[in-house]
Amino acid sequence: MTPHPLDPLSPDELAAAIEIVRREQGLNQNHLFVFTLLDEPTKDALNAWKTGDPMDRAARITIWDRAEGMLIESVVGLDGTVRRWEPQPGQKAALLGPEATACIAAAKSDPRVLEGLRRRGIDDISQVHMETWPFGIDVPDHLDDGRRLFWTPMWHRPTPDANQYAHPIGGLHAIVAIDTAEVVDVEDTEGIPTPQTPGPYRLSQTGGDVRLKPLEIIQPEGASFTVDGWEIQWERWRFRLGHCQREGLVIHDVRFDDEGTERKIAHRMSIAELVIPYGDQGINGAARKAAFDTGEFGFGNYTNSLTLGCDCLGEIVYLDTAVADAAGEVHVTKQGICLHEEDVGILWKHTDADGHVEVRRGRRFVASSIATIDNYEYGYFWYFHQDGTIEFEAKLTGIVLTRAAIPGEENPSATELEPGLLAPYHQHLFCARLDLDVDGVGNTVYEVDAVAHPMGPENPAGNAYMTRELPLASESLAKRVIDPFASRFWKVVNPERTNHMGKPVGYKLMPGGANWPMADPESVIGKRARFMYHHLWVTPQRPDELYPAGDHPYQHEGLDGLPRWTAADRPLENEDIVLWYTFGTNHIPRTEDWPVMPVEHTGFHLKPSGFFRRSPGIDVAPSEPKHCCSSNPHAASGDAATGSKD
Numbered sequence: 001m002t003p004h005p006l007d008p009l010s011p012d013e014l015a016a017a018i019e020i021v022r023r024e025q026g027l028n029q030n031h032l033f034v035f036t037l038l039d040e041p042t043k044d045a046l047n048a049w050k051t052g053d054p055m056d057r058a059a060r061i062t063i064w065d066r067a068e069g070m071l072i073e074s075v076v077g078l079d080g081t082v083r084r085w086e087p088q089p090g091q092k093a094a095l096l097g098p099e100a101t102a103c104i105a106a107a108k109s110d111p112r113v114l115e116g117l118r119r120r121g122i123d124d125i126s127q128v129h130m131e132t133w134p135f136g137i138d139v140p141d142h143l144d145d146g147r148r149l150f151w152t153p154m155w156h157r158p159t160p161d162a163n164q165y166a167h168p169i170g171g172l173h174a175i176v177a178i179d180t181a182e183v184v185d186v187e188d189t190e191g192i193p194t195p196q197t198p199g200p201y202r203l204s205q206t207g208g209d210v211r212l213k214p215l216e217i218i219q220p221e222g223a224s225f226t227v228d229g230w231e232i233q234w235e236r237w238r239f240r241l242g243h244c245q246r247e248g249l250v251i252h253d254v255r256f257d258d259e260g261t262e263r264k265i266a267h268r269m270s271i272a273e274l275v276i277p278y279g280d281q282g283i284n285g286a287a288r289k290a291a292f293d294t295g296e297f298g299f300g301n302y303t304n305s306l307t308l309g310c311d312c313l314g315e316i317v318y319l320d321t322a323v324a325d326a327a328g329e330v331h332v333t334k335q336g337i338c339l340h341e342e343d344v345g346i347l348w349k350h351t352d353a354d355g356h357v358e359v360r361r362g363r364r365f366v367a368s369s370i371a372t373i374d375n376y377e378y379g380y381f382w383y384f385h386q387d388g389t390i391e392f393e394a395k396l397t398g399i400v401l402t403r404a405a406i407p408g409e410e411n412p413s414a415t416e417l418e419p420g421l422l423a424p425y426h427q428h429l430f431c432a433r434l435d436l437d438v439d440g441v442g443n444t445v446y447e448v449d450a451v452a453h454p455m456g457p458e459n460p461a462g463n464a465y466m467t468r469e470l471p472l473a474s475e476s477l478a479k480r481v482i483d484p485f486a487s488r489f490w491k492v493v494n495p496e497r498t499n500h501m502g503k504p505v506g507y508k509l510m511p512g513g514a515n516w517p518m519a520d521p522e523s524v525i526g527k528r529a530r531f532m533y534h535h536l537w538v539t540p541q542r543p544d545e546l547y548p549a550g551d552h553p554y555q556h557e558g559l560d561g562l563p564r565w566t567a568a569d570r571p572l573e574n575e576d577i578v579l580w581y582t583f584g585t586n587h588i589p590r591t592e593d594w595p596v597m598p599v600e601h602t603g604f605h606l607k608p609s610g611f612f613r614r615s616p617g618i619d620v621a622p623s624e625p626k627h628c629c630s631s632n633p634h635a636a637s638g639d640a641a642t643g644s645k646d
């Protein structure tokens with residue numbers, strides 16, 4: 001295992017960084033650790049570094065000082081120095097672990113809450129599941145003095161194995177001031193019954209249907225990839241993995257072996273934000289539901305420990321992940337990242353006029369991790385294909401968020417799953433940050449549309465169409481939306497590197513899962529997540545421009561991040577650039593999404609476009625069907641058939 005400057009902070013390094021900043025800055029129990037992240041080296045520093053060189057390692061630590069109500073940004077060198085210490089007046093931290101414990105205890109012992117529960121027939125507070133939600137809209141006027149607050153939707157869990165989301169408690173919430181762990185208001189609207197239809201999903205409750213025979217993935221000679229520390233080599237791909245408390249899975253330094261020459265494609269790729277605006281009406285606090293699962297919750301805090309044969313099938317290599325929590329304790333998640341190969345059907349095929357057939361099966365390398373944030377699961381899957389394609393797919397599953405309503409009552413923004421059990425409409429909007437370096441750092445982005453002239457001199461038969469390429473020369477020009485009618489895509493080219501036909505080499509971003517945000521741009525969430533109103537943004541690469549809604553979205557007034565940076569309208573041609581792509585799902589819940597939602601997929605592709613001379617998958621070896629057998633009961637050869645016979 002060869003250490004590298006891009007490796008995630010190890011458990012020992014996390015502990016050391018916390019220890020150094022505590023000692024050097026005289027921190028105490030009032031200082032909580034919001035995020036402890038690798039302070040990544042610059043591209044110049046990376047280029048200068050060689051295997052075996054000493055590494056300068058540092059952590060970027062965001063600290064919340066509870067006593068002062070002050071957020072502090074710091075950079076802590078593992079050589080024992082604090083290199084940056086900058087208070088950030090006006091910025092707020094989201095609710096942090098030790099605070100949550102105290103605040104939930106306060107809410108669960110508040111006499112008004114207990115009385116409200118009793119009136120709803122719930123006497124046992126241990127059966128109440130309270131969640132801690134940020135205010136996705138304005139804080140109520142009488143509480144709006146700048147303090148940090150959260151509110152508590154509640155659910156009843158009548159038995160230990162019950163699905164609590166089947167039993168939302170209607171009209172009762174505590175609003176808690178985080179810094180003082182004090183319940184500052186209790187909202188109690190009577191007359192909404194708690195839905196009683198259970199939502200069982202455990203095996204012990206549903207039983208397992210056994211109609212299908214086992215399916216095993218066998219790789220008799222083992223996996224085809226190698227893992228050296230955090231570096232992966234598979235087929236012609238070489239890249240590094242990372243994991244970060246804020247973004248979860250990170251992909252670094254992606255390279256492809258093009259007939260013996262290793263060519264760089266991407267420097268760093270991640271999902272830099274995930275925002276979930278709920279489109280619910282104002283009833284019972286429901287309009288407040290809007291959360292930044294990356295910027296407020298820290299996606300990497302919720303990384304699952306994966307299990308072989310269930311989350312992943314085949315020859316698997318796992319990597320452990322680690323985070324430091326708000327109290328500075330380091331937690332290791334065993335098997336947090338899954339690495340494996342998957343068969344993806346045919347890669348290409350042709351039957352010649354003379355009957356000669358050439359066909360190749362395709363395979364892809366998969367790096368994945370799954371996070372559980374309250375009711376929802378998000379899988380992040382990065383795929384590397386043999387034709388040079390990089391694909392990102394988010395897999396959304398888990399349990400839809402529920403609220404209670406009067407059974408049968410009209411609710412225009414929610415689906416009634418069972419009597420009185422509502423699943424409000426909502427969107428899951430992801431923003432990918434793609435720091436591509438296509439054959440080097442100097443890149444230009446073009447928007448490519450398919451266009452047709454009207455029938456006439458330029459288009460005599462009316463069938464002709466062409467492509468129109470618009471260089472996205474500056475940040476204001478580079479705020480774009482999808483256009484499926486023009487088959488729009490965006491191509492990142494290196495203007496100084498040409499292919500065999502004299503055209504600049506490029507990779508194109510194929511938009512997928514595009515969605516339009518339903519929230520008004522002037523709403524609180526519309527201002528706070530302003531990035532979602534353009535599917536594409538392009539910015540010059542800057543080490544401190546990492547999160548599209550800004551560094552600290554919690555109770556922020558908005559317009560931070562992309563809208564703020566791009567106001568400078570910086571030039572983008574032949575620059576080191578970053579693409580920001582927003583995609584996701586518009587979730588109108590179905591009754592079939594209950595009780596646990598079957599996986600919903602969304603994502604995008606990066607495809608070579610004039611990057612290679614020809615298909616890089618053309619010389620893939622044919623697969624030998626050692627384990628093929630017919631299960632056709634009418635097949636001629638009885639020997640080969642091991643399937644069912646009639």
Ligand code: NI
Pocket residue numbers: 426428587
């Ligand atoms: Ni959803």
